[in-house]
Amino acid sequence: MNERALRIAAPLWIGILFLLGWEALVEIERLPPYVLPGPVLVAETLWRDGPSLLGSLLVTLRITLAALAAAVILGGALAILFAQSRLLEISLFPYAVILQVTPIVAIAPLIIIWLKDQVFLSLLVCAWIVAFFPVVANTTLGLNSADRNLVDLFRLYGASRWQTLRFLRLPGALPYFLAGTRISGGLALIGAVVAEFVAGTGGTDTGLASRILEAGYRLQMPRLFAALLLLALTGILIFAALSWLTRLLVGHWHESALPSED
Amino acid sequence: MTASIVTLERVGKRFRTGVEALSGIDLAVAPGSFVSLVGPSGCGKSTLLRIIAGLTPASSGRVAAEPGLERQLGFVFQEPTLMPWASVFDNVYLPLRLAGKRRSEVAPRIAETLEAVGLAGFEQAYPHQLSGGMRMRVSIARALVTEPRLLLLDEPFAALDEFTRFKLNEDLLRLWQRHRWTVVFVTHSVFESVFLSSRIVVMTPRPGRILADLPVELPYPRERELRTEPRYAEACRRVSSLLSEAMV
Numbered sequence: 377m378n379e380r381a382l383r384i385a386a387p388l389w390i391g392i393l394f395l396l397g398w399e400a401l402v403e404i405e406r407l408p409p410y411v412l413p414g415p416v417l418v419a420e421t422l423w424r425d426g427p428s429l430l431g432s433l434l435v436t437l438r439i440t441l442a443a444l445a446a447a448v449i450l451g452g453a454l455a456i457l458f459a460q461s462r463l464l465e466i467s468l469f470p471y472a473v474i475l476q477v478t479p480i481v482a483i484a485p486l487i488i489i490w491l492k493d494q495v496f497l498s499l500l501v502c503a504w505i506v507a508f509f510p511v512v513a514n515t516t517l518g519l520n521s522a523d524r525n526l527v528d529l530f531r532l533y534g535a536s537r538w539q540t541l542r543f544l545r546l547p548g549a550l551p552y553f554l555a556g557t558r559i560s561g562g563l564a565l566i567g568a569v570v571a572e573f574v575a576g577t578g579g580t581d582t583g584l585a586s587r588i589l590e591a592g593y594r595l596q597m598p599r600l601f602a603a604l605l606l607l608a609l610t611g612i613l614i615f616a617a618l619s620w621l622t623r624l625l626v627g628h629w630h631e632s633a634l635p636s637e638d
Numbered sequence: 639m640t641a642s643i644v645t646l647e648r649v650g651k652r653f654r655t656g657v658e659a660l661s662g663i664d665l666a667v668a669p670g671s672f673v674s675l676v677g678p679s680g681c682g683k684s685t686l687l688r689i690i691a692g693l694t695p696a697s698s699g700r701v702a703a704e705p706g707l708e709r710q711l712g713f714v715f716q717e718p719t720l721m722p723w724a725s726v727f728d729n730v731y732l733p734l735r736l737a738g739k740r741r742s743e744v745a746p747r748i749a750e751t752l753e754a755v756g757l758a759g760f761e762q763a764y765p766h767q768l769s770g771g772m773r774m775r776v777s778i779a780r781a782l783v784t785e786p787r788l789l790l791l792d793e794p795f796a797a798l799d800e801f802t803r804f805k806l807n808e809d810l811l812r813l814w815q816r817h818r819w820t821v822v823f824v825t826h827s828v829f830e831s832v833f834l835s836s837r838i839v840v841m842t843p844r845p846g847r848i849l850a851d852l853p854v855e856l857p858y859p860r861e862r863e864l865r866t867e868p869r870y871a872e873a874c875r876r877v878s879s880l881l882s883e884a885m886v
Contacts, residue, residue, distance in 0.1 A: 523719060525715045525717065525719040526719055526721065528693050528713075529713065529715075529719065529732075530736065531693065532691060532692070532693065532711060532713055533732075533733045533736045533737070533784075534708075534709065534736065534737075535736045539736055543721075543732070543735065543736070544721070547721065547723045547724075548721075548723070550723070626723070628723075628764060629722045629723045629764050629765075629766060630722070630723075631766075
């Protein structure tokens with residue numbers, strides 16, 4: 377079997393076995409749906425409630441994508457700034473770390489209070505805080521990893537700071553930046569959901585987190601699972617899209633994306 | 639007396655770690671000559687090359703180069719040091735791009751240079767698609783494309799197999815005979831240095847000093863057959879015995 381088919385078939389079989397085991401467990405133990413719904417019931421619920429959940433998914437997705445975009449733009453810009461001055465990097469980097477290690481659930485209420493009239497913006501800021509660090513850290517690493525001999529060569533040919541950035545540091549950092557972006561994609565989704573959880577906003581124009589909370593309160597476990605499934609699928613889709621982008625942008629040269637020689 | 643293209647007087651180098659890499663180096667490189675710096679590892683020959691290139695400052699002494707020389711240098715590293723994301727064409731285009739030349743303006747020159755190093759038709763290939771020897775050829779083409787007056791090579795063929803190495807030696811020599819740039823070539827191979835150079839500088843380690851400075855009295859053009867001739871063996875023996883002196 378070739379590599380490509382194996383990549384699809386192997387995880388697929390694991391998934392099928394897992395679902396069969398899950399369904400069997402629910403059937404044999406006669407677990408009530410409010411404790412653990414079987415996968416068949418979850419699928420049915422997703423089919424039935426899909427349209428109503430989809431609206432909420434779009435809300436969450438908007439926050440996620442906006443946060444990811446902000447993480448990529450601001451994170452990338454910050455990393456480029458760091459690459460310009462060692463002093464700036466060592467002065468500011470610890471604060472990026474602090475922002476990263478502070479649990480978002482602890483600061484989310486503050487942000488929501490400060491931006492009280494702008495629900496979307498407050499959720500966006502929370503999701504951004506969760507998502508931006510991998511882009512900053514990876515891109516900074518990439519910008520600083522330029523081949524020393526190539527840096528010397530640029531110096532030898534009298535390259536300006538801008539030329540060194542444009543022709544050497546940025547292209548070299550691209551794979552690192554994309555790896556960071558792939559991590560940030562998942563984190564932006566998590567950040568968006570966590571922020572919605574903390575904000576706990578009611579009403580119709582809210583995200584999937586609110587649907588999950590509601591379903592939990594009402595013991596509608598099949599619906600809760602359906603919403604979770606939707607979130608997981610969204611996460612996979614974001615990851616797949618960013619992986620595709622990585623292959624498109626650096627697939628023709630970077631070691632990680634080159635086919636093996638044998 | 640011909641004016642030298644670059645002159646070093648009492649040049650010394652001490653690293654921040656306190657290690658003394660070079661001490662009292664006097665060296666004048668005549669235009670059009672092919673000078674090899676030969677010595678065991680750690681004798682500071684690469685450091686000396688970097689000082690000539692202006693990549694590393696000397697700690698003491700004086701380095702005097704012809705005016706404007708710093709913009710007419712070519713440098714080839716031990717590794718091919720190519721940009722993996724750029725095609726062969728773009729790698730060779732780099733020095734000209736940095737000098738503000740337009741791609742269309744210099745495309746014929748790049749094609750010519752690639753042709754000269756035997757890489758015609760590989761313009762669009764990426765470094766990872768090439769063999770080690772071909773990558774080194776790209777690296778040499780990049781150094782040559784600016785038509786430098788002084789070409790500095792830091793053990794460029796050390797990582798290549800013998801066959802490829804001999805072939806590249808011959809090609810480099812052929813190009814040098816045609817263009818007569820000045821070459822300073824760092825190597826730890828006696829056979830390579832004798833085959834290529836018009837002058838050999840033997841260095842000793844800790845700290846790096848010049849032990850001997852001798853001309854190679856073999857006429858150019860030198861062809862592959864030279865490698866099997868007694869006079870070549872004799873020249874190699876002389877340098878080898880000096881080197882064993884340097885090792886003690």
